Amino acid sequence: MACILVFVEQRNGNIRKASLEALSEAKRLASGAGWSVCAVLAGHSVAAKAAELGAYGASKVYVADEERLARYSSEAYAAVVREAAAKCAPSALFMAGTALGHDLSGRVAARLGWGCLADVTKLAVEGGTLVATRPVYSGKALATVDGGATPAVLTLRPNVFPAATGGTAAEVETLPPAPGDIRAVVKEILAKEGGELDVAEADVIVSGGRGIKGPENFALIRELAGLLGAAVGASRAVVDAGWIDHANQVGQTGKVVSPSLYIACGISGAIQHLAGMSSSKIIVAINKDPDAPIFKVADYGIVGDLFQVVPPLIAEIRKLKAEA
Amino acid sequence: MKSCVLMAYVPDTASMIKVAAAGNRINEADIKWIVSPYDEYALEEAIRFKEAKGAPVTVLTYGPERAQQGLRECLARGADAAVHVKGGEGTFGDALAIAKVLAAAVRKTGPFDIIFAGVKGVGSDNALVGAMVAELLDMPHVTGVVKLEIGDGSLTAHREIEGGTEVVTAPLPCVVTAQKGLNEPRYPSLKGIMAAKKVAIQAFAPADLGLDEGALAGAGATCRWKTLALPPAKSGGVILKGEEDPAAAARELARLLREQAKAI
Ligand SMILES: Cc1cc2nc3c(=O)[nH]c(=O)nc-3n(C[C@H](O)[C@H](O)[C@H](O)COP(=O)(O)OP(=O)(O)OC[C@H]3O[C@@H](n4cnc5c(N)ncnc54)[C@H](O)[C@@H]3O)c2cc1C
Ligand SMILES: Nc1ncnc2c1ncn2[C@@H]1O[C@H](COP(=O)(O)O)[C@@H](O)[C@H]1O
Numbered sequence: 001m002a003c004i005l006v007f008v009e010q011r012n013g014n015i016r017k018a019s020l021e022a023l024s025e026a027k028r029l030a031s032g033a034g035w036s037v038c039a040v041l042a043g044h045s046v047a048a049k050a051a052e053l054g055a056y057g058a059s060k061v062y063v064a065d066e067e068r069l070a071r072y073s074s075e076a077y078a079a080v081v082r083e084a085a086a087k088c089a090p091s092a093l094f095m096a097g098t099a100l101g102h103d104l105s106g107r108v109a110a111r112l113g114w115g116c117l118a119d120v121t122k123l124a125v126e127g128g129t130l131v132a133t134r135p136v137y138s139g140k141a142l143a144t145v146d147g148g149a150t151p152a153v154l155t156l157r158p159n160v161f162p163a164a165t166g167g168t169a170a171e172v173e174t175l176p177p178a179p180g181d182i183r184a185v186v187k188e189i190l191a192k193e194g195g196e197l198d199v200a201e202a203d204v205i206v207s208g209g210r211g212i213k214g215p216e217n218f219a220l221i222r223e224l225a226g227l228l229g230a231a232v233g234a235s236r237a238v239v240d241a242g243w244i245d246h247a248n249q250v251g252q253t254g255k256v257v258s259p260s261l262y263i264a265c266g267i268s269g270a271i272q273h274l275a276g277m278s279s280s281k282i283i284v285a286i287n288k289d290p291d292a293p294i295f296k297v298a299d300y301g302i303v304g305d306l307f308q309v310v311p312p313l314i315a316e317i318r319k320l321k322a323e324a
Numbered sequence: 325m326k327s328c329v330l331m332a333y334v335p336d337t338a339s340m341i342k343v344a345a346a347g348n349r350i351n352e353a354d355i356k357w358i359v360s361p362y363d364e365y366a367l368e369e370a371i372r373f374k375e376a377k378g379a380p381v382t383v384l385t386y387g388p389e390r391a392q393q394g395l396r397e398c399l400a401r402g403a404d405a406a407v408h409v410k411g412g413e414g415t416f417g418d419a420l421a422i423a424k425v426l427a428a429a430v431r432k433t434g435p436f437d438i439i440f441a442g443v444k445g446v447g448s449d450n451a452l453v454g455a456m457v458a459e460l461l462d463m464p465h466v467t468g469v470v471k472l473e474i475g476d477g478s479l480t481a482h483r484e485i486e487g488g489t490e491v492v493t494a495p496l497p498c499v500v501t502a503q504k505g506l507n508e509p510r511y512p513s514l515k516g517i518m519a520a521k522k523v524a525i526q527a528f529a530p531a532d533l534g535l536d537e538g539a540l541a542g543a544g545a546t547c548r549w550k551t552l553a554l555p556p557a558k559s560g561g562v563i564l565k566g567e568e569d570p571a572a573a574a575r576e577l578a579r580l581l582r583e584q585a586k587a588i
Contacts, residue, residue, distance in 0.1 A: 106455030115546025183464035304566025316578035
């Protein structure tokens with residue numbers, strides 16, 4: 001029976017949500033095609049998490065638990081994934097399209113001699129093979145791709161596939177220590193100041209562009225974001241102006257995001273910005289120019305001065321939340 | 325020490341995308357071509373390394389004739405040598421096939437102490453080639469680098485991850501992929517543009533590197549673009565007029581987001 005192997009990512013021992021999404025999508029596809037789903041988990045003191053993955057669809061979980069796997073290393077993690085792949089001979093390997101997934105997928109694919117289908121947003125099984133849809137040209141076009149004659153590594157874009165429980169317990173198998181040296185070593189992880197939510201992971205994003213007039217006015221954007229549990233995004237114009245860090249930039253040379261709600265304040269909607277956010281589920285635009293291109297992709301919008309619109313919007317949302 | 329920059333020559337980021345008659349590629353008719361934006365950061369970092377340590381920079385591309393333009397541009401910005409592997413129509417989008425060609429070209433023209441690439445190439449949007457080249461050449465790699473220090477046999481890189489930065493050390497030789505924030509790329513100088521014209525570009529066919537491009541693009545393909553389509557155009561957005569009574573528009577928006585979109 002064919003099998004999909006899912007690499008499950010953890011940070012500090014916590015399973016990443018995007019990995020549960022990948023696992024759930026693997027299960028959904030496998031159920032339709034009569035395949036099985038296995039998972040592989042690497043880390044330190046993570047063994048206890050392995051059995052839980054059954055709930056998301058894995059029937060078997062391979063675990064590599066070692067101190068030197070505590071922090072991510074592409075070389076050691078690639079060795080672990082190869083070991084698991086050798087055991088279950090999958091026809092596809094899924095990973096979450098996170099920073100780690102994008103770093104690891106290329107090395108693993110090259111090591112296995114398989115293709116890699118990156119940042120997939122839709123999957124189907126056609127005639128027994130997986131066909132993936134992925135945004136290309138920064139979302140200006142959608143390509144359907146397959147992995148040719150070899151099995152494929154796939155990274156699944158976070159926030160696109162729903163995570164769904166409903167499976168049962170998984171059988172756990174411990175892998176031997178990962179062979180080989182680790183050359184590129186993560187010495188330290190510096191957390192972003194203020195512990196702000198990252199746009200790449202957020203389910204709601206409130207972004208500010210040049211229309212906010214100055215860096216001090218990010219306070220208004222932050223207030224709305226805080227109320228919605230959202231991350232703060234930005235256009236390149238304001239990043240280049242030094243109003244906010246590059247990590248917050250959305251677009252072609254920033255993060256590509258697919259949140260369920262994206263609110264753009266004072267952003268014109270240049271093609272390179274749309275590239276990064278047009279696949280968001282609901283897009284809201286607040287801009288004083290009725291002809292701003294952002295309105296072409298907006299589900300909801302207000303033509304008006306954001307300094308007069310955002311404060312009453314905050315007040316009204318606060319009121320609605322209090323009533324609920 | 326020597327460094328190499330992998331450069332993809334790609335459609336301008338402002339390009340309108342149209343689908344070609346074949347149905348699985350873009351129509352290249354009105355496209356303007358550029359050095360992929362992240363590769364500009366890669367090149368700038370290599371040139372800064374040269375200015376600091378005297379390490380000459382070779383730019384390497386795999387692509388059709390027009391990619392020479394991109395190589396000339398990189399030479400004008402300060403690269404010392406350029407290598408062009410001609411071809412790539414059939415292997416387009418197949419990161420592993422491209423990485424195999426680039427790794428073979430590195431073996432032929434190297435060795436290099438450090439190989440720079442962009443974190444992601446415009447168009448294919450794979451974010452794969454750098455790590456694949458590293459694996460094929462048995463080198464370590466660091467992707468998405470926003471800060472880099474190169475020492476005598478090793479480097480220290482800051483790599484962007486969700487919510488923070490990883491500080492990574494690795495021995496040389498190593499592959500590094502550049503993220504925005506690493507540096508501010510310079511413009512070519514007039515002197516650079518004149519000097520670039522005199523540099524002879526080393527050209528190879530994949531066959532010169534011992535590779536069969538037909539097989540890489542055919543039976544050996546590891547990623548095939550089957551169809552290409554434009555995303556469905558959005559329409560029917562509810563756009564409220566907020567010029568006269570912004571507060572009323574804001575209240576209505578909040579209500580729609582809650583009751584209709586169920587988004588808040
Ligand atoms: C290679 C390349 C890569 C790029 N990558 C990116 C990228 O990743 N992300 C990105 O965002 N851009 C990117 N850009 C830049 C992009 O082309 C635009 O320049 C940028 O997105 C514009 O930012 P903006 O919308 O904030 O500013 P502007 O285009 O100046 O728009 C400001 C908007 O604010 C509105 N406004 C002004 N005052 C108010 C007010 N009081 N109330 C309401 N609205 C108001 C205006 O009507 C206007 O629409 C890239 C460009 C290039 C060439
Ligand atoms: N055809 C190519 N020739 C040279 N370098 C390339 C080529 N394709 C990709 N690269 C390099 O790999 C990086 C990532 O590309 P990709 O994996 O396609 O997103 C690019 O920024 C380039 O540095």
